[in-house]
Amino acid sequence: xxxxRIWAWIVFALGAAYFLVPLLATFEFSxxxxxxxxxxxxxxxxFSDPLFQATFGYSLLIGLLTIVVGVLIVVPAAYFVRLRxxxxxxxxxxxxxxxxxxxxxxxxxxxIRLYNSSSWLPLxxxxxxxxxxxxxxxxxxxLPYMYxxxxxxxxxxxxxxxxxxxTILGANQATILMRVIFPNIxxxxxxxxxxxxxxxxxxxTIASLLNRPxxxxxxxxxGANRAFEPSALAxxxxxxxxxxxxxxxxxxxxxxxxxxxxx
Amino acid sequence: xxxxxxxxxxxxxxxxxxxxTTAPLRWLREASLGDWLxxxxxLVFSVMFLVLPTLWLFANAFADRAGNFTFQNxxxxxxxxIIASFWISIRVSFASAALGAVIGLAIALAIIRGxxxxxxxxxxxxxxxxxxxxxxxxxxxxxxxxxxRLGLVTVLLDTVFGFNIYRAGFxxxxxxxxxxxxxxxxxxLMVLIIxxxxxxxxxxxxxxxxxxxxxxxxxxxxxxxPVLWPNLLGCLSLLFANAFGAIATAYALxxxxxxxxxxxxxxxxxxxxxxxxxxxxxxxxxxxxxxxLANVIYLVVRARAERWLK
Numbered sequence: 001x002x003x004x005r006i007w008a009w010i011v012f013a014l015g016a017a018y019f020l021v022p023l024l025a026t027f028e029f030s031x032x033x034x035x036x037x038x039x040x041x042x043x044x045x046x047f048s049d050p051l052f053q054a055t056f057g058y059s060l061l062i063g064l065l066t067i068v069v070g071v072l073i074v075v076p077a078a079y080f081v082r083l084r085x086x087x088x089x090x091x092x093x094x095x096x097x098x099x100x101x102x103x104x105x106x107x108x109x110x111x112i113r114l115y116n117s118s119s120w121l122p123l124x125x126x127x128x129x130x131x132x133x134x135x136x137x138x139x140x141x142x143l144p145y146m147y148x149x150x151x152x153x154x155x156x157x158x159x160x161x162x163x164x165x166x167t168i169l170g171a172n173q174a175t176i177l178m179r180v181i182f183p184n185i186x187x188x189x190x191x192x193x194x195x196x197x198x199x200x201x202x203x204x205t206i207a208s209l210l211n212r213p214x215x216x217x218x219x220x221x222x223g224a225n226r227a228f229e230p231s232a233l234a235x236x237x238x239x240x241x242x243x244x245x246x247x248x249x250x251x252x253x254x255x256x257x258x259x260x261x262x263x
Numbered sequence: 264x265x266x267x268x269x270x271x272x273x274x275x276x277x278x279x280x281x282x283x284t285t286a287p288l289r290w291l292r293e294a295s296l297g298d299w300l301x302x303x304x305x306l307v308f309s310v311m312f313l314v315l316p317t318l319w320l321f322a323n324a325f326a327d328r329a330g331n332f333t334f335q336n337x338x339x340x341x342x343x344x345i346i347a348s349f350w351i352s353i354r355v356s357f358a359s360a361a362l363g364a365v366i367g368l369a370i371a372l373a374i375i376r377g378x379x380x381x382x383x384x385x386x387x388x389x390x391x392x393x394x395x396x397x398x399x400x401x402x403x404x405x406x407x408x409x410x411x412r413l414g415l416v417t418v419l420l421d422t423v424f425g426f427n428i429y430r431a432g433f434x435x436x437x438x439x440x441x442x443x444x445x446x447x448x449x450x451x452l453m454v455l456i457i458x459x460x461x462x463x464x465x466x467x468x469x470x471x472x473x474x475x476x477x478x479x480x481x482x483x484x485x486x487x488x489p490v491l492w493p494n495l496l497g498c499l500s501l502l503f504a505n506a507f508g509a510i511a512t513a514y515a516l517x518x519x520x521x522x523x524x525x526x527x528x529x530x531x532x533x534x535x536x537x538x539x540x541x542x543x544x545x546x547x548x549x550x551x552x553x554x555x556l557a558n559v560i561y562l563v564v565r566a567r568a569e570r571w572l573k
Contacts, residue, residue, distance in 0.1 A: 022409040025405070106508075136311075224518075237401035
């Protein structure tokens with residue numbers, strides 16, 4: 001079995017090379033903006049660009065609103081399907097798989113045709129409406145991940161017993177959801193939230209076709225016009241993605257370890 | 264589900280008759296108005312922002328400019344330009360899915376069954392989570408800085424070994440360039456989705472095989488791979504769909520010099536380059552049909568695979 005171990009190390013080393021070299025190369029490239037030697041000037045240029053600040057802030061805000069809307073839609077549905085309407089489960093699960101089948105570009109094409117300024121619901125007619133449409137599009141993109149995270153969270157707690165206990169104590173359904181169920185799955189909800197943020201922050205297709213001043217289209221624009229700043233932006237994006245995923249890992253340590261008695 | 268107390272604060276509508284019958288759809292009649300109100304936002308959202316836009320495009324694909332039913336848009340997909348873009352899309356998606364599946368499987372096997380130190384395993388899994396989400400435009404920037412004409416690897420190979428990969432025929436704006444770039448998110452995704460299946464390969468199986476005198480190669484040939492096989496096929500179709508719908512990386516990398524289907528559709532939505540709105544809808548329908556086929560294979564195959572991994 002010794003040869004098996006050597007083979008494993010070789011595979012690991014080759015994989016590590018493929019994944020680390022582009023990161024190193026990008027970092028090195030981002031430092032090359034001055035002829036005389038390595039500087040962080042490209043980063044300074046990026047961070048001081050008012051458009052960077054504006055688009056990053058806009059995408060962050062849209063991302064947070066996406067999380068809020070997503071949680072408000074998914075948590076009650078996942079809870080009631082698990083507790084009282086198990087027959088709806090296949091339908092809900094099919095719907096949450098749809099965004100994996102229908103690519104984002106097809107989805108936004110449908111939005112533009114269905115909700116344009118001369119339609120029955122002219123969302124793209126106003127700025128606020130287009131922002132809303134962008135948020136809904138992102139909720140749709142994140143739906144598979146959000147639903148799975150929340151459903152996994154619900155599976156690890158004993159939904160039925162908690163609900164019965166709260167009912168005996170006189171709580172109504174809204175109270176149960178907000179003060180009993182939600183705190184118990186907060187960790188799962190948060191990991192879904194960070195994944196959503198990682199997906200939304202650099203998203204290009206939907207934001208670009210809806211003409212919103214988001215971070216993704218800004219990235220594309222810098223890429224088409226600058227030489228070294230794109231590399232700096234790639235490193236910044238990578239660090240941001242790493243931070244979001246790191247938060248999920250960190251949260252996993254706080255997740256309840258006990259399995260539910262019933263499933 | 265037999266919670267007989269009605270816990271809804273709102274008005275109750277479930278009739279008493281629902282309690283006495285044991286029909287399969289009992290949950291439907293026992294569900295109170297409060298239950299439906301809680302699920303309603305999800306259902307309304309799904310219909311308005313997932314189902315309707317897709318169906319509306321499908322309907323458009325079969326309508327001419329005046330709104331009459333026609334197959335002309337579907338037939339028009341047969342132009343050389345569109346066939347070429349579907350062909351390059353399918354080739355890039357399949358190549359990156361197949362290579363991603365094989366390499367991802369090798370890495371997953373190395374970290375899970377290769378007895379590498381435990382910290383390496385958790386580091387690889389964490390990195391996979393990050394890299395599988397590090398797609399889109401920043402990924403294109405990273406590969407331009409690596410394998411572009413002035414990229415670090417290109418320059419190093421040229422100055423140190425005197426080997427110019429661009430003179431040797433490589434180009435980041437080509438089929439292989441795009442495939443190599445896509446692998447950066449395909450391989451980690453494969454590692455993430457195949458790891459549970461490899462964990463499911465019970466230790467007893469390889470011990471039993473070894474007891475019966477099987478070599479490691481024989482174990483993988485007759486036990487390991489046949490058990491993993493449906494799962495591998497499923498992962499392959501998921502990776503395929505993942506690459507097929509991706510646009511941002513290719514757009515930032517190649518502009519419109521590599522006409523994959525999503526880029527063609529993007530140009531069509533932006534400026535009606537095909538000069539026929541119905542044809543755009545047909546293009547979108549074609550994309551959904553391809554990814555749906557890949558996902559149907561995944562779902563069917565996953566259902567078979569799960570029997571072994573209890």
